[in-house]
């Protein structure tokens with residue numbers, strides 16, 4: 001009997017132990033940088049590498065850590081990753097993505113310095129196969145600068161022939177640092193809908209085109225943030241200041257200041273809010289198409305990511321005390337709250353039983369009906 005009791009206690013202890021999820025990236029599913037000076041460098045390409053080799057290298061750099069340097073290249077270049085569990089929506093800051101933005105010391109009292117904002121998308125594994133696949137759903141995280149961004153932006157890059165030294169489409173031109181990777185776009189704001197990714201004279205020894213990719217044309221689509229960099233050198237191009245954007249981007253704020261993003265900020269392609277109870281995948285892509293003199297093209301860096309509540313359980317509507325059970329305790333608490341008791345603290349998201357944005361007697365009635373049934 002004593003032995004049995006001990007066994008029972010041990011079992012209960014094991015059951016009440018919280019899940020042991022890793023807060024950090026567990027899988028890198030996809031990576032396609034747009035042309036840029038650190039493509040083939042972070043991560044380092046070796047002759048003969050396939051995409052699988054590059055993804056393996058990315059996993060070595062990113063899984064379980066937040067101090068990597070992975071460059072996404074010019075506008076649109078992206079990475080897709082996930083965790084070892086679905087990230088639940090707790091209606092606060094849910095996930096933090098690390099970058100390498102720096103506050104400038106030279107420009108006093110202005111939030112900015114070096115930042116290269118990337119746009120976040122979140123994915124749902126609709127077919128439940130554990131990987132991003134055709135038919136899975138994706139939603140953009142609405143950043144603070146959404147309303148002054150272009151939506152439905154599309155850009156196409158053309159691979160330069162590194163040997164023939166003449167640019168495609170304009171064969172009278174030779175490849176030089178300023179005629180390097182030709183691109184066309186449907187930009188509604190910029191002066192020109194074509195141009196070149198310039199080759200930075202400080203980083204011109206490696207090809208900018210992702211060398212494990214056989215495509216010679218790459219097209220990227222999405223939301224394009226406004227260009228914000230300011231040339232502080234009066235046109236010399238050797239002193240740039242990039243003001244930080246608002247919340248909801250990557251590589252935008254220095255890591256200690258970056259709070260992360262909320263799954264509640266997800267929107268559909270028409271810009272309407274979408275309520276997701278969890279996400280399975282995260283995608284980040286470079287959100288600006290800008291060039292800053294000696295710094296080169298603006299290119300988002302991803303250093304890692306962190307689920308800010310890796311062991312959290314999904315929100316149970318009506319569970320106002322957060323013990324994962326719906327019972328009379330929740331009813332009592334909710335009644336006290338609705339009656340205005342200041343001594344009661346409840347999970348306000350769980351309390352709004354009918355999801356109308358208010359917590360009132362209608363929610364109490366609905367919760368009572370649920371508990372009694």
Ligand SMILES: [Ca+2]
Pocket residue numbers: 125126127128129130131132133134136
């Ligand atoms: Ca899938």
Ligand SMILES: [Ca+2]
Pocket residue numbers: 099100101114115116251299300301
């Ligand atoms: Ca950066």
Ligand SMILES: [Ca+2]
Pocket residue numbers: 318319320321322323324325326327329330
């Ligand atoms: Ca409860």
Ligand SMILES: [Ca+2]
Pocket residue numbers: 351352353354355356357358359360362363
């Ligand atoms: Ca309500």
